Amino acid sequence: METFEEHYESLFNTLYRQMPGADLVLIDKAIHYAEEKHKFQKRKDGSPYIIHPLAVAQIVVEMGLDMDAILGALLHDCIEDTDASHDDIAKRFGDTAAELVEGVTKLTRADFSSTEEAQMENLRKMFMAMSKDIRVVLIKIADRLHNMRTMQYQSPEKQVKKCRETMDIYAPLAHRLGMQRIKWELEDIALRYLDPAGYENIMSTLSAHKEQDEAFMHTIQERIKNRLLDMGIHNKTYGRIKHVYSIYRKMNAQDKTLEELYDIYAFRVIVDSIPDCYNVLGHIHDLFNLVPGRFKDYISTPKPNMYQSLHTTVIGTQGIPFEVQIRTWEMHQTAEYGIAAHWKYKQGAGEGNEKDFEWVRRLLESQQDTDAEDYVNSLKIDMFDDEVFVFTPKGKIVSLPAGSTPIDFAYAIHSGVGNSLVGAKVNNRIINIDMPLKNGDIVEIITSKTAKGPSRDWLNICKSNQARTKIKQWFKKEKREENVAHGRSSFESEMRRIGLPLSITIDPEVGPQLLKKLCFDSWEDMYAAIGYGGLTAVKAVGRIRDDINRAMKLQANDKLVQGTTLKTEPESGKRINRHSVNGVIVEDIDSCMIKFAKCCTPVPGDAIVGFITKGFGVSVHRFDCPNTSDKENPRFAARWVRVRWANQDDQPFETTLELDCITREGLLLDLATTMTTSRVRVKEINGKDLPDGHSIFTVRFEVRNVEELESIRNKLLNIRDVIGSRRGQN
Numbered sequence: 001m002e003t004f005e006e007h008y009e010s011l012f013n014t015l016y017r018q019m020p021g022a023d024l025v026l027i028d029k030a031i032h033y034a035e036e037k038h039k040f041q042k043r044k045d046g047s048p049y050i051i052h053p054l055a056v057a058q059i060v061v062e063m064g065l066d067m068d069a070i071l072g073a074l075l076h077d078c079i080e081d082t083d084a085s086h087d088d089i090a091k092r093f094g095d096t097a098a099e100l101v102e103g104v105t106k107l108t109r110a111d112f113s114s115t116e117e118a119q120m121e122n123l124r125k126m127f128m129a130m131s132k133d134i135r136v137v138l139i140k141i142a143d144r145l146h147n148m149r150t151m152q153y154q155s156p157e158k159q160v161k162k163c164r165e166t167m168d169i170y171a172p173l174a175h176r177l178g179m180q181r182i183k184w185e186l187e188d189i190a191l192r193y194l195d196p197a198g199y200e201n202i203m204s205t206l207s208a209h210k211e212q213d214e215a216f217m218h219t220i221q222e223r224i225k226n227r228l229l230d231m232g233i234h235n236k237t238y239g240r241i242k243h244v245y246s247i248y249r250k251m252n253a254q255d256k257t258l259e260e261l262y263d264i265y266a267f268r269v270i271v272d273s274i275p276d277c278y279n280v281l282g283h284i285h286d287l288f289n290l291v292p293g294r295f296k297d298y299i300s301t302p303k304p305n306m307y308q309s310l311h312t313t314v315i316g317t318q319g320i321p322f323e324v325q326i327r328t329w330e331m332h333q334t335a336e337y338g339i340a341a342h343w344k345y346k347q348g349a350g351e352g353n354e355k356d357f358e359w360v361r362r363l364l365e366s367q368q369d370t371d372a373e374d375y376v377n378s379l380k381i382d383m384f385d386d387e388v389f390v391f392t393p394k395g396k397i398v399s400l401p402a403g404s405t406p407i408d409f410a411y412a413i414h415s416g417v418g419n420s421l422v423g424a425k426v427n428n429r430i431i432n433i434d435m436p437l438k439n440g441d442i443v444e445i446i447t448s449k450t451a452k453g454p455s456r457d458w459l460n461i462c463k464s465n466q467a468r469t470k471i472k473q474w475f476k477k478e479k480r481e482e483n484v485a486h487g488r489s490s491f492e493s494e495m496r497r498i499g500l501p502l503s504i505t506i507d508p509e510v511g512p513q514l515l516k517k518l519c520f521d522s523w524e525d526m527y528a529a530i531g532y533g534g535l536t537a538v539k540a541v542g543r544i545r546d547d548i549n550r551a552m553k554l555q556a557n558d559k560l561v562q563g564t565t566l567k568t569e570p571e572s573g574k575r576i577n578r579h580s581v582n583g584v585i586v587e588d589i590d591s592c593m594i595k596f597a598k599c600c601t602p603v604p605g606d607a608i609v610g611f612i613t614k615g616f617g618v619s620v621h622r623f624d625c626p627n628t629s630d631k632e633n634p635r636f637a638a639r640w641v642r643v644r645w646a647n648q649d650d651q652p653f654e655t656t657l658e659l660d661c662i663t664r665e666g667l668l669l670d671l672a673t674t675m676t677t678s679r680v681r682v683k684e685i686n687g688k689d690l691p692d693g694h695s696i697f698t699v700r701f702e703v704r705n706v707e708e709l710e711s712i713r714n715k716l717l718n719i720r721d722v723i724g725s726r727r728g729q730n
């Protein structure tokens with residue numbers, strides 16, 4: 001059984017070696033804090049629990065991480081397994097360490113096992129996305145590594161489950177983070193439990209060949225070393241057998257036995273500079289026969305995880321092929337420790353090496369300041385900012401756009417689930433269906449057979465196109481009548497807002513053209529589309545607005561032209577006055593029927609405005625006529641047209657004045673006399689006595705212009721008992 005003392009000593013030895021400046025007192029304090037907290041817990045093998053955090057911390061130190069990460073590793077199970085709180089840890093060991101522990105706890109609580117291959121990438125993404133700080137992922141990987149190393153104490157079921165998870169999540173993550181060494185160890189241990197027979201087969205074959213292999217590797221190693229020494233190239237060269245899982249994979253992929261397998265040996269030559277790497281490559285190719293097509297230059301083209309090396313495969317003396325990897329020390333460090341090499345550099349390596357950490361520099365590209373702290377901040381994972389990963393109650397992972405709600409989730413599961421959604425639970429608590437989901441949430445949708453289906457509001461709430469499309473589909477299919485009614489009312493109110501007549505849609509000539517423009521077969525179809533949200537009313541009206549206005553003008557024109565033609569000389573087919581009709585010019589309309597409004601009887605000189613009537617041409621009003629007060633009303637705006645008087649002073653215009661008078665005998669005669677002496681052609685004079693002793697006289701007569709009218713009006717007003725006058729007869 002392993003003891004606390006052994007692990008404690010081993011950790012401190014590693015610390016002395018790797019982190020001479022570490023705050024050992026604080027580390028000791030964290031160890032004793034964790035030991036106290038975990039004191040009632042035992043490992044599966046019966047040893048004290050504290051051994052696990054000690055071992056994890058040691059791996060973290062070996063990775064080369066910093067003080068906070070070491071504290072985080074020592075305390076990583078405290079929040080999950082003991083009564084320790086975030087605040088207590090923060091108080092004693094600092095906020096950062098507490099944050100790291102919190103982050104690890106979150107990952108520990110999430111279940112990353114899945115049987116679906118398609119889910120793996122999402123699981124890995126979520127794992128990363130859930131960790132704000134890359135050190136959380138690194139501690140979690142160290143935690144998993146130690147658990148894998150002690151896997152023999154677990155039940156067979158747990159072994160398989162954990163090893164599957166390791167293969168699916170942890171090893172690929174270690175690979176992505178460039179941590180080759182840990183990746184290999186994780187894979188080899190996992191294989192041992194996932195395919196014990198396959199693993200044993202390789203191990204026994206390897207051990208049977210052990211002496212032979214070692215002799216072979218020694219020979220090759222010496223040949224390379226000696227050549228490079230002769231050439232004065234400082235190097236470290238060693239051979240190794242490729243790790244078990246990679247052999248296993250190759251055997252399965254190529255369907256070969258271990259003996260038949262090509263290149264299970266790998267040699268590594270580590271040198272001081274990049275020119276040396278290419279130099280060495282030349283010597284290797286000189287010493288051995290190269291296998292064509294196997295040379296790879298990962299120095300000029302690094303792998304995405306920043307791995308750099310030259311790879312070549314050659315054939316040794318006994319016809320055995322082997323791979324040689326040539327790299328600098330910096331590349332080696334990056335290959336072994338990956339992302340963690342940064343911290344290793346910060347504490348260990350010399351100052352001048354930073355520029356060699358090309359991949360670190362790339363990570364830092366956007367960062368001006370390469371301070372350690374800034375660097376750590378820059379590593380906060382933001383590559384999945386636009387996605388959120390959540391679970392079904394059965395542990396299936398669902399990836400949604402960031403900001404997604406239970407509505408999006410429900411439709412991602414199945415449109416049937418979305419359409420019968422009545423509520424949602426997140427992490428077992430009922431929440432509003434418009435609440436944004438967070439990474440790692442377990443979402444349960446409450447459905448009901450009597451659900452009324454989605455609400456239109458959901459279209460604005462949901463974030464995913466999938467949900468939006470499915471909701472629209474539902475409305476399209478299930479609610480046609482409602483859609484038509486809903487769409488019709490939106491369409492009509494938009495038409496009114498713009499001031500277009502609704503009747504135009506049923507116009508036998510214009511209606512079908514408009515529908516064609518809108519790409520619908522019927523108005524009902526279009527209303528339905530607006531109703532379910534496939535088209536907005538504003539867009540629909542916008543699309544046909546110009547056509548409607550044009551059609552209306554044309555129609556008005558047509559009718560007016562007909563009217564004008566009848567009034568002038570139909571036989572000749574020639575309009576006497578091309579531009580003015582009855583002394584009025586209507587702008588924009590070349591020739592049309594004109595009539596003068598009865599309400600205000602304009603005469604030349606009056607400011608006037610025209611109104612396109614339905615079928616009676618343009619009716620000309622005085623600009624200040626009360627009946628023109630709706631000029632600004634958008635509903636009619638298109639029908640009001642600008643008109644002006646043509647210069648035809650000699651043409652008489654009929655106009656009307658209404659006179660307020662005090663009733664007396666002889667007044668009618670006085671009015672008639674005044675009109676006659678003014679040489680006005682009177683068409684009509686009517687009088688009407690009111691019960692209050694007043695009379696109203698209406699005088700219809702002809703004038704040539706507004707000046708003449710005003711002069712007559714003044715004369716009339718000078719008659720005794722005439723007390724007021726009004727234009728028109730309204």
Ligand code: MN
Pocket residue numbers: 052076077143
């Ligand atoms: Mn642990």
